[in-house]
Amino acid sequence: MKSIRSYHLLVGVLLIAALFLTGCETGHKFVKKTGFKDTDKIVITFAGPVDEAWASNVANFSAYEKPDPDIVLTVKEIVLSSDKTKLTLIFEAPLNTGEAHILNIKNIMSEGQDMGAAMLTVKKLYFGVLMTILIGAALINNFVFTKYLGLCVFFGCSQKRSTAIGMGIVFTVVIAFAATMAWALYQFVLKPYQLTFLNIVVFIGLVSLSVQGVDTILRKVNPILFKAFGVYLVLVIANCIAIAVPLMLADNEYTGWESFSLALGAGIGFLIALFMMACVREKLELAKVPPSFKGLPIAFVVAGLFALAFLGFSGLSIY
Amino acid sequence: MNQIIKITFALTISCVIAASAMGLAYTVTAKAKKHNHHMNVQNAMIGLLGFGKDNPAPSDLKFLNVYRYIVEDGDKKFLGYMVPVEKGSEEAYEMVLIDLEGNFVEKLEVPISAEKAEEDRDRATALEKVLAPPKIFTYADASVIATAGGKRLGYVLPGKFPGFRTFIHALVAMDPKFELLGLEIMEHEEDAGLGKEIEQEYFRNQFKGKTYEKLKTLEVIKKPLPMEYKKYLEKSKWEEGMFTEEQIAEIRKQYKDADIYAITASTISSKAVTGGVKNVAKKFAYRIGKLDSVLKKEKIHAAF
Amino acid sequence: MAIKEKTNTQLFVDGILSENPIFRLALSMCPAVGISTSVMNGILLGTAVLFVQVCSSCTISLVRNYIHPKIRIPTYTLTIATWVTVIDLVLAAYMPVAYKAMGLFVRLIVAFAIITMRLEMFASREPLQKSFFDGLGMGLGFMFAMMVLGFVRELLGSGMILGYDVLGFKPLLFFVLPCAGFFVVGIMMGFFNWIEVVYKRKKEV
Numbered sequence: 001m002k003s004i005r006s007y008h009l010l011v012g013v014l015l016i017a018a019l020f021l022t023g024c025e026t027g028h029k030f031v032k033k034t035g036f037k038d039t040d041k042i043v044i045t046f047a048g049p050v051d052e053a054w055a056s057n058v059a060n061f062s063a064y065e066k067p068d069p070d071i072v073l074t075v076k077e078i079v080l081s082s083d084k085t086k087l088t089l090i091f092e093a094p095l096n097t098g099e100a101h102i103l104n105i106k107n108i109m110s111e112g113q114d115m116g117a118a119m120l121t122v123k124k125l126y127f128g129v130l131m132t133i134l135i136g137a138a139l140i141n142n143f144v145f146t147k148y149l150g151l152c153v154f155f156g157c158s159q160k161r162s163t164a165i166g167m168g169i170v171f172t173v174v175i176a177f178a179a180t181m182a183w184a185l186y187q188f189v190l191k192p193y194q195l196t197f198l199n200i201v202v203f204i205g206l207v208s209l210s211v212q213g214v215d216t217i218l219r220k221v222n223p224i225l226f227k228a229f230g231v232y233l234v235l236v237i238a239n240c241i242a243i244a245v246p247l248m249l250a251d252n253e254y255t256g257w258e259s260f261s262l263a264l265g266a267g268i269g270f271l272i273a274l275f276m277m278a279c280v281r282e283k284l285e286l287a288k289v290p291p292s293f294k295g296l297p298i299a300f301v302v303a304g305l306f307a308l309a310f311l312g313f314s315g316l317s318i319y
Numbered sequence: 320m321n322q323i324i325k326i327t328f329a330l331t332i333s334c335v336i337a338a339s340a341m342g343l344a345y346t347v348t349a350k351a352k353k354h355n356h357h358m359n360v361q362n363a364m365i366g367l368l369g370f371g372k373d374n375p376a377p378s379d380l381k382f383l384n385v386y387r388y389i390v391e392d393g394d395k396k397f398l399g400y401m402v403p404v405e406k407g408s409e410e411a412y413e414m415v416l417i418d419l420e421g422n423f424v425e426k427l428e429v430p431i432s433a434e435k436a437e438e439d440r441d442r443a444t445a446l447e448k449v450l451a452p453p454k455i456f457t458y459a460d461a462s463v464i465a466t467a468g469g470k471r472l473g474y475v476l477p478g479k480f481p482g483f484r485t486f487i488h489a490l491v492a493m494d495p496k497f498e499l500l501g502l503e504i505m506e507h508e509e510d511a512g513l514g515k516e517i518e519q520e521y522f523r524n525q526f527k528g529k530t531y532e533k534l535k536t537l538e539v540i541k542k543p544l545p546m547e548y549k550k551y552l553e554k555s556k557w558e559e560g561m562f563t564e565e566q567i568a569e570i571r572k573q574y575k576d577a578d579i580y581a582i583t584a585s586t587i588s589s590k591a592v593t594g595g596v597k598n599v600a601k602k603f604a605y606r607i608g609k610l611d612s613v614l615k616k617e618k619i620h621a622a623f
Numbered sequence: 624m625a626i627k628e629k630t631n632t633q634l635f636v637d638g639i640l641s642e643n644p645i646f647r648l649a650l651s652m653c654p655a656v657g658i659s660t661s662v663m664n665g666i667l668l669g670t671a672v673l674f675v676q677v678c679s680s681c682t683i684s685l686v687r688n689y690i691h692p693k694i695r696i697p698t699y700t701l702t703i704a705t706w707v708t709v710i711d712l713v714l715a716a717y718m719p720v721a722y723k724a725m726g727l728f729v730r731l732i733v734a735f736a737i738i739t740m741r742l743e744m745f746a747s748r749e750p751l752q753k754s755f756f757d758g759l760g761m762g763l764g765f766m767f768a769m770m771v772l773g774f775v776r777e778l779l780g781s782g783m784i785l786g787y788d789v790l791g792f793k794p795l796l797f798f799v800l801p802c803a804g805f806f807v808v809g810i811m812m813g814f815f816n817w818i819e820v821v822y823k824r825k826k827e828v
Contacts, residue, residue: 067389067459068602069389069396069398069419070398070417070419070421070605070606070609071602071605072419096598098481141484145802146801146802147657148653148654148656148657148801148804149653149657149727149731150653151652151653151656152650152651152652152653152736155649155652197341197342197344197345197708197712198338198341198708199708199730200704200707200708200711200730200733201337201338201341201701201704201705201708204700204704204733204734205700205704208697208700237734238734238736239734240653240731240734240735242734243730243731243733243734244727244731247727247730247731248727252485290813291816291820292813292814292816292817292819292820293809293813293816296649296809296812297809297810297812297813297816298809298813299809300805300806300808300809300812301805301806301809301810303805303809304802304803304804304805304806304809307801307802307805308802310802311802314483322693325691326691326693326694329689329690329691329694330694330697330698333698333701334701337701337702337704337705340705340709341705341708341709341712344708344709344712344713345712348712348713348715348716348717349716351716351717352712352715352716352719355716355717355719356719359719506723508726510800510801511660511799511800511801512660512780512781512796512799512800512801513800
């Protein structure tokens, strides 16, 4: 148990480290960091102080959205920070921060020295994009409360808190595994050979295989864990979220990491939904419910209230 | 052992049967799907240009596609427009390369028929012949120019922009002076009762008739849509004698420079559509201007 | 063994009423909540489910003697997935607008518990004719339930039926909002239970 945990931790740390590294590259030795601020600003951080005269010349900077190299965005104003290492470019029109921007800077002058020209890519941190997808799938577009998927298992497994947690965890693990596989299969086999019409069969087969695989591995590696969670494995196949996630990432052409975070978010969202529902339903046992509403009907009404509450997350943007 | 072989055999057979059944269904439906999609877009475009039952489209109405590519040659970037040109009686395609400032670089003949040009794949293979490495080209978008009787009737531009849930696909129509002719929402996944209302006439038709000058500064306002204006916008629900000619003219004048009234409880969707339309129209107006001046200067006889 | 005594008509009626997949068996709830915003949606998805259910039931019933018991479930899944793919392709090609309205749900028919359950409990044991009627009953039962839900939500939410303005005003926009599906389904279920309770009490008296 302990060894598995530390191993997971290590993998997790490595993953996060890898994500951070991919997010911060700038491509020029004198430029430390670039990024968007608000909706109409780009902030550039230099490794040393830059000359004020150079920095205040708007002609030294030109920017465009990566897919539209011919449409140059006009810089309205430049603000230099007091220690002269941070430049804020204020643009005339709001920027489309979802898109990567290319920023061309003419010969950077630092203390009278020419540091050369720079072509920088300004984009949202990839990690931020992934987190947006993850939190989006878990809360804002929660699969149970806003997409209305996986309801059979949701109502079936939310009577007791322990069941809810077990089901949620198993589901998260299986879906993350299956969706990543599905992404690879879709991108490298189905799409290049124009077999996308086989999507449904392939994905459901893949989910069944993942369930079987996790079952076998868990049984061998950790029988105690298997005893606790094994019963939920079969139910994963009956959950339509498990099919919906691969279909969605195929439809929207997600990348590998994005697919992984979508699946993880979907799993976590399902876990949250199950847990909250289970808490309420345990209390409902003690409540005086009209006899014809006992059981499922009242559970549906409660779920409706949750769905209303989850509407409050809509439109939320974090990164 | 015997059992395993038996099971494997049975599974393989059933998989093969299932796969061939699906393959058959796919081949049968693929053509129909493409055809229906094409017709759907075609009808939407005709409708956007203002033609309908009582105003039939001219028989020589043609929709010409201009495909835009981004061509990279080492560090340098160019825009490549694949334009239909008149060559005797036949229609041919030429790739016109323009640098980022809008100056002509070169033109290349693309060996492709009009029918095949509509397919992304066929276009790519044809272009590979004329744009050999180290030149790399990536497809950007396609704009449609509607012509009839040798004159431009308008432009229909496809737009794809993030909405509240996922991407919204739309068609934006403009006349040659870049005045908006209309907006059609093709695909979206907004919520029923909320963002889905962007499909409705009372929202879409608000864009109609906005001049290019107004469009540049078009905003979304969070005010209830005036009743009279709403009735005017819902053209399909008009009844005989609901509006007199004068009333129509007056409403049109009154709201000509009005901003877009947001859909109740769906400001994000409304803003997404307005911003998207603005963006698509502005970019296109800029580009077609550059392209036209190059075509004129280089005496390229484009079919539009 | 009770199943065997039932006639075709009984099988058919049971699927719609006493074994209604949504209101009585509480299976395949996702579309019932998700896209029951209009009667049309109910009819369309109902037709798709009916098609998949009947075709899968018939297929399994035909080959029931050749299915190895160990690979029973994979065979069911494969059969259902094949028919779902077929209906998915057909709808996408010939009815693109309706297909868009239903979103993922057509493809998610593959994960509907109700279809697999009928294959396992019925079609794998019974001859073709009976399986056909059972599938028909179940499919129509699903369609009926979806239409009832769609009727309530469309009428109360937008004052329309099948896109025609009936009431002329919108009584409660809330009903057509996505999350209202939970309330409508819950209340309908409670209502059906209540009818049953009242009915039983009357019988006893």
